[in-house]
Amino acid sequence: KQEVTQIPAALSVPEGENLVLNCSFTDSAIYNLQxxxxxxxxxxxxxxxxxSSQREQTSGRLNASLDKSSxxxxxxxxxxxxxxxxxxxxxxxxxxxxxxxxxxxxxxxxVKA
Amino acid sequence: AAGxxxxxxxxxxxxxxxxxxxxxxxxxxxxxxxxxxGPGQDPQFLISFYEKMQSDKGxxxxxxxxxxxxxxxxxxxxxxxxxxxxxxYFCASSPGTGDNSPLHFGNGTRLTVT
Numbered sequence: 236k237q238e239v240t241q242i243p244a245a246l247s248v249p250e251g252e253n254l255v256l257n258c259s260f261t262d263s264a265i266y267n268l269q270x271x272x273x274x275x276x277x278x279x280x281x282x283x284x285x286x287s288s289q290r291e292q293t294s295g296r297l298n299a300s301l302d303k304s305s306x307x308x309x310x311x312x313x314x315x316x317x318x319x320x321x322x323x324x325x326x327x328x329x330x331x332x333x334x335x336x337x338x339x340x341x342x343x344x345x346v347k348a
Numbered sequence: 349a350a351g352x353x354x355x356x357x358x359x360x361x362x363x364x365x366x367x368x369x370x371x372x373x374x375x376x377x378x379x380x381x382x383x384x385x386g387p388g389q390d391p392q393f394l395i396s397f398y399e400k401m402q403s404d405k406g407x408x409x410x411x412x413x414x415x416x417x418x419x420x421x422x423x424x425x426x427x428x429x430x431x432x433x434x435x436x437y438f439c440a441s442s443p444g445t446g447d448n449s450p451l452h453f454g455n456g457t458r459l460t461v462t
Contacts, residue, residue, distance in 0.1 A: 266447040278438065279391070279453040286447040324390060328447070335404045336381065336440075336451055338390040 237262045237329050241339035248315055249347050256310040256342045258325030263303050267328040269336070270299050270310050272321045279324065283310070315346045350374050352441050352454035360460045361429050369424040369457045373441030379403070380422040381451065382414060383438040391438060397422060398445055429461045 238261045248254055258268070266287050271279040283292045283299040285308070291300040298311040308325060322341040329335060353372040361367050373380050379398045383391035384407075393406035397416035408414075411429075416422045426433060436456045442449040 267449070269450055271453075276436075276458075278455040279440075281450050281452065284448070284450040288447070326451070328449075330445065335393045335396055335406060337393060338383075340390045 237265075237327060237337045239325060239327050239337050239339035241323075241325055241342050243342055244340065245343040245345075247345045247347065250315060250317060252315050252346075253311070253313050254315055254344075256312070256323050256325075256344070258308040258310070258339055260306045260308075260327045260337075262329065263306050264329065265303065265327050266330050268299075268301055268308050269326045269328070270297075270308075271324040271326060273324060273341070274321050282323075312344075315344075317346045317348045320344055320346050352439055352452050354437075354439050354454035354457050356457060357455065358458050358460075360462065362462055363429055363431060365429050365461075367426045367429060367459060369426070369437055369439075369459070371422045371424070371439030371441075371454060373420050373422070373439075374443075374452055377441035377443050377452070378420060379442045379445055379449070380416055380420070381440040381442075382408075382422070382424050383440065385436045385438060385456075387435075394424070403445070426459075431461050434459060434461045 242257045270282045285301040296313040324341045325339040381396040382394040385391045394408040396403040400416045414424045440451040440453045
């Protein structure tokens with residue numbers, strides 16, 4: 236059974252700092268990994284998708300990496316801003332016995348002005 | 349660009365009542381997923397459909413059922429509602445099930461059971 240873990244559970248940083256969010260998964264037989272952002276009480280916004288054959292994806296100040304063999308992904312946020320404050324969720328796409336995407340518990344990020 | 353549409357946005361029901369949540373995927377998306385997110389929890393996978401057939405099943409109670417219709421919209425039917433069913437219910441769609449098929453989420457339906 237796929238399990239997804241995110242570390243840290245919460246993070247508070249001053250504005251301008253670069254930071255790394257970590258995601259690990261137990262079953263390396265995945266077909267993709269997505270990072271989402273969720274604001275309180277709101278829906279999930281897709282940030283980046285990494286296909287299983289890829290090692291990283293970049294979008295603006297965000298860079299996500301994937302190491303399937305070790306079951307790890309990182310989301311790097313450069314020059315953090317107060318508007319980046321949200322919960323960041325890692326989600327792993329698995330096609331074992333069907334198609335589903337399993338979420339980690341998220342990292343709650345607070346960027347102080 | 350068109351997004352995933354969920355209705356209603358908010359729903360208040362009493363215990364033992366039934367509820368139906370609707371999801372309209374992005375056009376040409378043939379895969380639909382349902383998730384339940386309790387307060388402070390991560391989204392829990394309930395069920396998925398691909399080309400109108402059930403694809404996978406997660407932690408969906410027997411009191412819940414879902415289907416995907418010929419126009420690809422999906423409905424989640426919830427019966428004998430319990431207080432613990434109060435949560436945010438998300439629907440997501442994707443263009444197929446390949447590795448380059450990102451999930452696009454709707455804004456969710458907030459269900460409150462009193």
